Amino acid sequence: MKKIQYIAFILFLSLSSISGQETGDILITNGTVITITNGVLEETDVLIRSGKISQIGKNISAPTDIRRVDATGQYVMPGIIDAHSHIGIDVVNEATDPNTSNVFTGDAINPFSISIYRALAGGVTTSHAMHGSANAVGGQCETIKHRWGAIDPEDMKMKDAPRTIKFALGENPMRVHGEGNSIVPRTRMGVEQIFREGFGKAQVYMEQWDNYKRNPGAAKTPPKYDLKMETMADILKGEIIVHCHSYRADEILMLINVLNDYGVDKICFQHVNEGFKVAPELADYGAMASVFADWWAYKFEVYYSTAYNAAILTENGVTTSINSDSGELIRHLYHEAAKTQRYGGLSDNEALRLITINPAVQLGIDDRVGSIEKGKEGDIAIFNKHPLSIYAIPQMTIVDGIVRFDINDEDDMRMDIDPESDISTYIHYSSDHHEADRCMQDAFEYFTKD
Amino acid sequence: MRRITMSLLIIMVSISIWSQSDIPEVTNKYFIKNAYITTKAGQAPIFGSISMDDGLITNVGQSLTPEYDAMIIDADSSYVYPAFIATLSHIGIKSKDDNNDRPKVDRPGYPPNDVAGITPEQSIEGIFDGDETSVKAYREAGFAVAHVVPKGRMLPGKGSVVSLTGESLANSIIQKDMSLYAQFRGGNRVFPATTIGVMAKWRELYKNAELSMAHQSAYKLNPVNKKRAQTDQATEALYPVIKKDIPVFFKTNSSLDISRAIRLQKDLGFELYPSEVKRGSKGLSMVKKNNLPLLFSLDLPKKDDSKEEDLSDESKQLLAKKKESRMASLDQMTKFAEMNGEFAFSFLDVKAKNVMENVKILVENGLDSDQALSALTIDAAKALRIEKITGSLERGKLANMIMLSDTIFTEGAKMKMIFVDGKKHELKVKEKKKSSADNGDLDIAGKWKYAIEIPGMEPTGTMIITKQGDQFEIVLTSDQEPDQEMQATDIEQDANSLSFDFQIKTQGMSITVGNELTFDGDTMEGNVSIPDFGSFPITGEKVSNPE
């Protein structure tokens, strides 16, 4: 008996130790291929070799040992990209200071989080594992690929994806720091000054280090190493894309002004519920927007919202995406994107761009993912019906040419089981869908009374 | 008045203990004969003798003759092994109450180092107490040497290697400040509060320590036109880490923690011991790839005793998976050994009395017993860089050894004797009163009031009993010494009776009080025994159930 268990265990280990860095070969045949950037191709094959899309066309021939997936009657689209999520990380907020640009969510990746698998089951292959919105300048974020089965957190990272950082405006930083700790910011005036202080001090910091490096012998003492200032300086140098949690039109304009003053032009506003009010200004600055399909009214700063936000922004020329910010919504971003057809009448391709190439642009990875093009990474989602239809069911999700979700997977896909946990626990996620919203995770205690 | 009497009583008791334990030894030389001696883990035992003098081994062999002034111990075919080494532990550290109050700081992002839990300069001096119960408990479990680190948060301090003689730190210390102890445990709502904060703080502390260290040596060379480095003790405490003079023992319970520690190690370059690994099976190849050693926790996951026949099919499958997961924890040492990984054990979360039991569980589940012994002795010594002085029984090494009634890890093998620094400690063999089979579910958790009937006085107090899994925890307070909380140790249940010890400290001395209580619903009665003073009836009643 013991032996049988042992063998089972060995099998379990070997199954669960697919390396994350692996890439695969796969041929998807005869599907309706939604390329995003090059129209819809009927009855078309897509060949992935060594994790990259190597060929798109009819009747592609490939070596016989390559796995074939018959997509006849099915829809083949690029893997969905979520520009705002908090899945797959153990820590969301280091809520101790209005500026925590020294922390990295990439340090807290948890490849065993079942949310990653559930996202894959919704066709999502890449997500932006963001720091939360407790601080005006939050932590640096990590773009991850959903290589379910990987064990080393490093294998989840999308290598060489541009660096990104979370900023946050409005109620959340005001609540955590102003109301919670009685330190600036308690108002939107204070929020602005956190950025100005960060950038202003970073300029001085850079100057000090430049002087020191130019002639270290002459320095009376080396400048202090400050990871926050290093990060702020890198933003000023254009090495980091700013992703800013924001809601109100006035605060959005405030940040544009601040960034403009400091010459920072890589900016994507997140949530940006009132972005529609300042769409021309956003377009003019080249700022992008990553929005909810329909979330509103859960707090005061989103009371004056419209589900037509994505459509208005798109029509005004702002590069827009639909994000989840939630372990629930990330499972059906294709459905969230389709809501822009009811709220603003976007075309199929416009709607699908919101969850593919546009978020890829926002994360600076559009040369690698976000569309089905030769040479791009082999990230594919296959649906039985058109993905914008309510009746679509994801069938298979492929990352780097490897099938990471298959509708025929077994039920229990957990990779990591606590040997001391209760064997079965049922969690009733509160009816309130914002329970799933993890933007403020790890931060609530900062403004709850002792 | 009553209080004074109590104190007097305690003083009397304490004095008698001191005088009893202070009978001097007549010689520093011992000669053990007729023993099966395993000189080093993995080697076949020899039947012979071992001699020691003034704390060191003077000879090991088959036909030795004792010196005239040695105390001869006839082992009577018992088994002698090198004594164990606790590679990473809090042995002898007085448990500091974890303060969960929110610290008062002006800016939670910039707390003072001590508030943030950053005290790498903290040595065990002043917080290690040879008298602490865990020292004795570990010694009785076969340990002669321990690597002791302070408790705390991100950087609790430096670890030292001590001899578990039970004496003062000055007499016990083997290697002072030979390691840095680190955790991912962040501050209490101050920076760094989370894992990502801790990792950021590491990078900042480390880079700044590198800078100030470089500046200090430049200043030493030529101070002209330079400001002297303005640094602090935390920064300076990192210099030996940067120079790789001392390694970092990083508490990494899981493979995720291991990967995070490796991330830091790669970024910064210090010498790393991933430690107290409980669920590391998925991280082993990662560790091996980076050529790191490991310290596995001896705090093993408990067995799930759910009866399969009571479970649904689904629950049976879930239970099987949970068991697999437990197996992975029990099997990880063997897996790592197969990869030629170097490992020892760590003891941060395991109680002394469970050590041997848990090693046996590992051996039953496939860990080679030589490997297990090696990890407890010579490999532990290597991890602490003290293999030249202990870890095996060789001439010139410390006289640290244990004598057992049977081969080690064998069921029923009893520890009879332990030598620490050549000092003999004999163990009274406790007979278990009854099998644990008839232990019912004793529902006594809650708050109790007790009264002890000592003629002329009646000490009273409260006793809070909590049940963690199938273990009881008992905290006592005395109405006479309300500031002192006493944690019960050696709790044993026998049907509806509990026996346990607790230590009471007064006037700088501590005495161990034994208790035997029998519970009946919401009342209890029993005896309290104070060494050399007598046994007194105790009664009590439950005043409230647990919250």
Place this chain on the structure above:
Amino acid sequence: MKDYSKSQQMKNTLYYIVLNLIFCTGIMAQQVAKSTYSDVLLKNATVHTITDGTLNSTDVLIADGVIKDIGTNLNPSDVEVIDCAGKHIYPGFFDSGTQLGMSEVGAVSLTNDYNEIGDLIPHMQALTAVNPNSVAIPVTRVNGVTNVIAKPTGGLFPGTASLINLHGYTPDQMYAGFKGVILNFPSGAKRGRWDRRSEEDIKKAQEKATKKLDEVWSKLKLYAQIDSTEKSKNISSHNKYQPEFASLLPVYRGETLLMVEVNKDKDIESALDWIKKNNVNAVLTGVSEGWRVADKIAESGIPVITGPVLSIPGRAYVRYDVNYANASVMQKAGVLVALRTNDTENVRNLPFNAGFAATYGMGIEEALKSITINPAKIFGVDKEYGSIEKGKIANLFVSSGDPFEMKTEISHLFIKGWNIPIESRHTLLYDEFLSRSPGK
């Protein structure tokens, strides 16, 4: 003179129009246009009656607030005719569990009126706290949702829910003829990710709550006996004011529906036993894990209100889509199923929840029933609501196609015969800001 007056009149009219434009633009984002009430003939539509199949090229006549007639080539006089060729008519959708109207802004606690203090407060009336002017109401109904259950949440008996129409100036105007008392059945579930209680702790808390529930029920029994005796002997008793028992009395007597909120599999089984034991007229609500005990629910004959369909499984080891399929599994087992979003501002997603249920096994027809006739039956209002039938209240909408599909547009909406403009804060902001002027 005449000319002058004419031109003056024209000027006045122009002035009026301009003023009206400015005024309307100014308040656009605040308030939707008024509804109108007149007889309307919906001509040549595909009518999805729900109870009587789908009728092609059919006319529906709305008059006096009800569906006056259904047929081909209806030709009444003096009615507004709306050409519905190529369009579809559906009965208005029911969301069987929401806080719509009871909360305006989630995070602003003083705008939240659904969670009162107390564990035994069945007398708290949801209808009292429904704000007819909630901005979320128009946002909801333009997606075809005409009726919702507004319900309190909180302790064991948090209050009494009401069925409302999503149109009206007062709660009484909105009231749609059903009230039910909520029972949060003692739960053995963790309340969320942050709930650190062990299974043991949860079990204890559940046992405590169960004890309390049983105590309430035994006292209620006595209360009912006393009440019966007093009524039969015509004694008037005013020596006690006990609103909680007074509210529970009709539940005890089976006259009022008890809405039993329960989610975990084992809890569902306990709830079914409890309902049977106490012979209560009940509906189960929530029922997230109904799929695990579907046969038992079916056997009990007790109907179910479940949702949101778009939600995360409560166990890490179950299949990712169990919540999508939950309603379908129960329906196929023979349970009468209605859906809910359990939402506030996004009750408008009800059709999409039904769409997911349809996709994951239920099929379109049953999914439609689960938000129309099924809830109407559960609430005992199926004579008035839940299908397109002659004589029923005119709660219906006209769409370009399948209302579950996001692409579909809804062009007309009627609630109690009122012709409701397809407007909400969201559409008005769109109209104003799509091409903002001044632009940049």
